[in-house]
Amino acid sequence: MKREIENPKGKLGILSVGLNGAVTTTFLAGTLAIRKGDKKPIGSLTQMGTIRIGRRIDNNFPLIKDFVPLANLNDLVFGGWDIRNENVYESAISANVLEKNDLETVKDEMKRIKPMKAVFEKRFVKRLDGDWVKTGSTKYELMESLREDIRNFKKENKLDRVVVIWSASTEIFIKESEVHSSLKLFEEGMKNNHPDISPSMLYAYAALAEGAPFVMGAPNLSVEIPALVELSLKNQVPIAGKDYKTGQTLVKTVIAPMLKARMLGLHGWFSTNILGNRDGEVLDEPDNFKTKEESKLSVIDTILQPELYPDLYNKYYHKVRINYYPPRGDNKEGWDNIDIFGWMGYPMQLKINFLCRDSILAAPIVLDLALFADLALRSGMYGIQEWLSFYFKSPIHSKEKVPEHDLFIQLMKLKNTLRKLMGVNPITHLDSNGVEESVEEYYPD
Numbered sequence: 001m002k003r004e005i006e007n008p009k010g011k012l013g014i015l016s017v018g019l020n021g022a023v024t025t026t027f028l029a030g031t032l033a034i035r036k037g038d039k040k041p042i043g044s045l046t047q048m049g050t051i052r053i054g055r056r057i058d059n060n061f062p063l064i065k066d067f068v069p070l071a072n073l074n075d076l077v078f079g080g081w082d083i084r085n086e087n088v089y090e091s092a093i094s095a096n097v098l099e100k101n102d103l104e105t106v107k108d109e110m111k112r113i114k115p116m117k118a119v120f121e122k123r124f125v126k127r128l129d130g131d132w133v134k135t136g137s138t139k140y141e142l143m144e145s146l147r148e149d150i151r152n153f154k155k156e157n158k159l160d161r162v163v164v165i166w167s168a169s170t171e172i173f174i175k176e177s178e179v180h181s182s183l184k185l186f187e188e189g190m191k192n193n194h195p196d197i198s199p200s201m202l203y204a205y206a207a208l209a210e211g212a213p214f215v216m217g218a219p220n221l222s223v224e225i226p227a228l229v230e231l232s233l234k235n236q237v238p239i240a241g242k243d244y245k246t247g248q249t250l251v252k253t254v255i256a257p258m259l260k261a262r263m264l265g266l267h268g269w270f271s272t273n274i275l276g277n278r279d280g281e282v283l284d285e286p287d288n289f290k291t292k293e294e295s296k297l298s299v300i301d302t303i304l305q306p307e308l309y310p311d312l313y314n315k316y317y318h319k320v321r322i323n324y325y326p327p328r329g330d331n332k333e334g335w336d337n338i339d340i341f342g343w344m345g346y347p348m349q350l351k352i353n354f355l356c357r358d359s360i361l362a363a364p365i366v367l368d369l370a371l372f373a374d375l376a377l378r379s380g381m382y383g384i385q386e387w388l389s390f391y392f393k394s395p396i397h398s399k400e401k402v403p404e405h406d407l408f409i410q411l412m413k414l415k416n417t418l419r420k421l422m423g424v425n426p427i428t429h430l431d432s433n434g435v436e437e438s439v440e441e442y443y444p445d
Helices: 022-036 088-095 100-104 107-111 140-157 184-193 199-208 227-232 248-261 278-283 287-303 358-378 386-391 409-421
Strands: 010-019 076-082 161-166 214-216 237-241 263-275 318-322 332-340 349-354
Touching: 010 140, 010 358, 022 076, 022 088, 022 100, 022 107, 022 358, 076 140, 076 358, 088 100, 088 107, 100 107, 140 161, 140 184, 161 199, 161 358, 184 199, 184 227, 184 263, 199 214, 199 227, 214 358, 227 263, 227 318, 237 358, 248 263, 248 287, 248 332, 248 349, 248 409, 263 278, 263 287, 278 287, 278 318, 287 318, 358 386
Parallel strands: 010 076, 010 161, 161 214, 214 237, 263 318
Antiparallel strands: 263 332, 332 349
């Protein structure tokens, strides 16, 4: 049965936390260039991906954007917050991700996009300083200022809907505590300036309070805390996260399922990166790296399930390193040395050298998540959107569920969710195997 989905009428606002950062400026420049017809949306599942409907022999593969009612790129309006007071064109030049000739075609539009003052607390991001920041006597007051920003942005731009996306820096590692356990305690904590309430939590609360979906693109403890999940359910707003899956971890979610599928054992997996952008500088601080490390380390264990396959995966060694190396800029390089073993225990190795561009890989993820979060809102879906785990290193999930990390299972889950929304049977890849009635492709109604 097809779900009732509101049409994407009017304009959709995308408010980015970290508006002047490398990821957001790359996303903005690319989206504006795509709208002009100057570039193709390479890397974007919503814009270039297809979805199979029915049997393979039916040859029915519409584009996802033609199958589900997504907001049109021409209806997007951009804004956000940052700790630097400069327009996004200036920031894009400074980030040095894109060639200047690619920025010139969208220069005028980018110069018009300027940040609102950000909520910033240096304790959470020790390597950064900013002078374009909000002031307030309590965290509750700062959160209310963010809510006012969202309302004003919506009113001034005559928007129908807004999505808030965190593409800012990784905060220091903090553990879930009592103040995070309920909405009541969290609201009291904001009024009492509780030290375990981070800026990203204030943005998440403000968005959800204003009925805007919130997407967490960093590995911060944030929107998944019980208090904010409670608010998302109360206000019936979608949430998703966390930590964009772009480079090395993207590769891991492909290679680890291969090892498990072939029942190949693992002795060790050593991963190291060099990165020279602001993200690399922030992660050079041990407390911030700890947050990222927790996100990266969780992937392999969940895929390999050592408790089910102790002979293969019970004692493997997994190490992750990120090194700040300014000359490399945004062009991250990741090395993986993977020690595996096969038949009769004989050792083998895989070595991977991924020379990637961090923001180039992240930008289309931002676009897809904004459009899918808006689709979820218009479809009456709220709370944790586990079907969007495809985009994240550390997918947030309900306490009763185990997160899925296998990239291709995640993609199947995403596409089957879209099929279900549109009243189309999910794809199961079952075969008839000689049975009289073919059950290929369908779950029973």
